[in-house]
Amino acid sequence: DSGVTQTPKHLITATGQRVTLRCSPRSGDLSVYWYQQSLDQGLQFLIQYYNGEERAKGNILERFSAQQFPDLHSELNLSSLELGDSALYFCASSASSAGIGTEAFFGQGTRLTVV
């Protein structure tokens, strides 16, 4: 158990709908990362937050948005869903965002299926 909790584990929704994925980081971790992993694809970096502020942005679509709350949990909002958005969405957390690199620990993911 990595200590990172993602909910829900599975989500099935229709095209055009909006969903919210939730992530609780490990206790004390200030950084949260979001990744998308499509079938047989690598982990695509979406966005990173550090202590409530957006820190780095990857190839995140305009239909997607995220935020990190004062209690450090994070939410990823996906709207106007398309079939191609079906994927595993992972959240990861790490202790620090300064100085040397710090390993990130991953949750078990949310499997999103858009029908």
Added chain:
Amino acid sequence: EDQVTQSPEALRLQEGESSSLNCSYTVSGLRGLFWYRQDPGKGPEFLFTLYSAGEEKEKERLKATLTKKESFLHITAPKPEDSATYLCAVQEYTDKLIFGTGTRLQVFP
């Protein structure tokens, strides 16, 4: 543009047959290189962190090494339970944590 390339894409080994996986990278200001193991449908599991050229880390049958442009994950006498996808990731100065596409390892008894 920052890049992380892993090779081979897939590797089939007989139990006990040692081999190496490669991760080459081009990033601006490397802050750390990480190796993960991922089982199907699961989140990546952290294995090692490497910071500077010449550094080595070991854990059971796995050893990770780092040079200025690449990292190797050496697997000694693998067992079927080592079968998984092995992912390399680099963290650069902007904090982005960029993953390669992984090497899918299958170890047969």
